[in-house]
Amino acid sequence: MTLLQDANQDAFEALYDRHGGAAFSLAYRIVGNKAAAEDISQEAFLSIWRSRDRYRSERGSVRTWVLGIVHHRAIDGLRRNLVHDRRRASAEGIEERHEAKELTDVEVLRRDEAKQVREALDSLPDEQCHVLELAYFGGFSHSQIAEMLEAPIGTIKGRMRLGLQKMRHQLVEDVA
């Protein structure tokens, strides 16, 4: 990151090589549209390049910083462009079209990590998993989710809290 903050293009390219796949995947997961996901990824990385001196390691990893920017832009795009009613390709379908054939060691680790987090998500009660996905990947507010699920807002907030608590226990405390 020090090299990147000195406007080193090779360092930026390395950053993209390391996190570009995850960024595109997250954008695709959220907007469900290949062209939009490409633009969001590109805009996010340009934003990272232009604000490279604002990364602070004490606030989290580079990956968390990158994915946070991508998430913010993707959800912003969703909310501005009213594409909540998009038809999202299934995860399996996406993988068939874009999955890399040869996996590096890093990619294998990333897939293992994704599998571990998905298992933690899947282990939640359905109603908790559902609200986490609607909020984080769908960009819906708590009040929109409450209306969709015909449940009180307090119930929705409670499910979000319980869901994150259980995720935390599974992903952090079980490992420790």
Added chain:
Amino acid sequence: MSGHSHEHSDNVAPFLLGALSDLEAQAFERHLMSCSACHEELEWLRPAAESLPRSVSPLEPPASIKGDLMETVRQEAGQAPVAPRRPWRERLPSQVRMRPAMALASAAALLAAGGLIADAVTQSPGNDSGRTVAAKTDSKRVPAASGSLIVPQGEGEGAVLRVHGMPALGSDKTYQVWLARGNERIPQSLFNVSGDGEGSGAVSDRLKGADAVLVTREPAGGGSRPSEKPVVRVPLDGS
């Protein structure tokens, strides 16, 4: 963590998930500054929220993304002018557009000579539930900035100002939103911008009868009256 409970604690998880409205998120951020229990719970739950993007199976992005990106980076690193890629919002005619004034800014700056310049979009329907009014920004003090005011339908319950390309301020300063009615300046909210210069501020008072929404840079904690000329101004019709 045993968890605590008071009127704000239910907002910790929605805040981490981005499920609060802009107004609610701003209010919660202010609350966080004075509530150690909420702050502690926020940090405790943060790893869980930050794990969510990692649940997505990694896909191989099209090579064109990297190619376009590196070309732009090389041009910018070499100080060459860059033709920005048209965003997908503009390529899809059915989508609502809300573009910053980047393209107009450089030309307008020559004419404005340090004054306030107009955004590329003057006014547009924001979405089904309101309208969007473009901001004017100071071309000298915030040269890369753009913004817009999102006004809910009915215009009775305030609005949200979104800004882009704003310089980050030090910890001793903050952006402050004001509502202008004649010579009166009514303080609204404080906000800071993210690492990529994006931020939003709430306007909680009614817009009816107001002349403009303003943003100034103030000492941390804000002030009771603006200490400088606004760096962002959103003109309203005053009706």
